[in-house]
Amino acid sequence: MIMLPFLCMMLATHWDPYEYAHSLSYNFTTDPRPRVDQPWCEFRGEGDQKIFLSYDCGRAQIKYLSPLGEEVKSMSAWETQTDTLRDTGDLLQEQMPDVTPEKHTDKGPLTLQARMTCWREGNGHTSASWEFGFNGQLCLLFDSKNGFWTMVHSKGRRMKEKWENDRVVSDFFRTVSMGDCQSWLRDFMVCWEKMLKTSASLTxxxxxxxxxxxxxxxxxxxxxxxxxxxxxxxxxx
Structure with a gap:
């Protein structure tokens, strides 16, 4: 099964500078029992599949990793964005005990990964989705636009049963991805378009x-x- 965000990103790899689907993603990793030198939560931001920042939730430390990251930190809305993303990390940590698979047989600690992606197609239409998994294994998909949950691995059964019936959690995921993320994407696109045009004029x-x-x-x-x-x-x- 081809997931929409991945398909969208595949199409974006063969892009025309002015006609392609822009995407914005945040990858969260939550570890309930981190080692001394490891954060309990961290997330990575990607614009059109290019990493532009990483964030340590516990230390509240941000690393800007590209020219886009440098542009982002000067945006007036960035402080609000970090608050929302930090809230997302807190929610995932809070929910983890209730959605962890009943039979955990993997060696070592269990980590929860979540990937939020929102994108704009060439025709201007927008959409968003979430992907959830444990220790790198994709388990559950959430289509933010229509509210559908899809289990893709048995480890996602408890997660699906819990979140599918929890209106507060579902609404949070939908609001952040369809509302906040889309708003950030529009702001980021101003920077992207400027960079693309500059790059196109130089090459x-x-x-x-x-x-x-x-x-x-x-x-x-x-x-x-x-x-x-x-x-x-x-x-x-």
Whole structure:
């Protein structure tokens, strides 16, 4: 089964600078029993699959990892965003005991991963989803737009039963992804478009590709003519 966020991202890898689906993702990892040198919660922000920041929930430390990250930290709404994302980490930690699989046979501690993705398609339509799993195993999907929960692994059974019937949790996930995330995406796109236009004006890639394509087209047209002339010359000679 192809999940919409992954499909959206796959399409975005073959992008035209001005006509493609922008996506914004946050990847959360919650560890109820972290080692001394490990955070109990951390999340990573990705814009169009490129990491732009990481955040340690316990220490409240942010690392900006790209030019987009540097732009983001100057945005007036960023403080509100960090509060919302921190609340998400708190909620996941709070819910973890109730959604952990009953038979946990994996070696080592169990960690909960969550990935929130919101995106805008080329036609302007927007959507969002959540993916949840344990120790890297995808277990549960939540379609934020229609509110559907889909279990993709048996470890997600308790999680689905708990959250599907918990209106507060479901509404939180939907509001953050369809509301907050979409709002952040619109703000981030201002930075993205500026960067893309700057990059497009500096690079010589597209003209070279066009010239190469034109040359190939010209060669494929002229080769039959040259071949024909050669054959006629041979036979006449």
């Amino acid at each position: 010589t890639g597209p003209p070279t590709v066009k010239s190469l394509a034109a040359a190939i087209k010209h060669i494929t047209w002229i080769l039959p003519v040259l071949l024909t002339s050669f054959v006629i010359t041979v036979f006449q000679g």
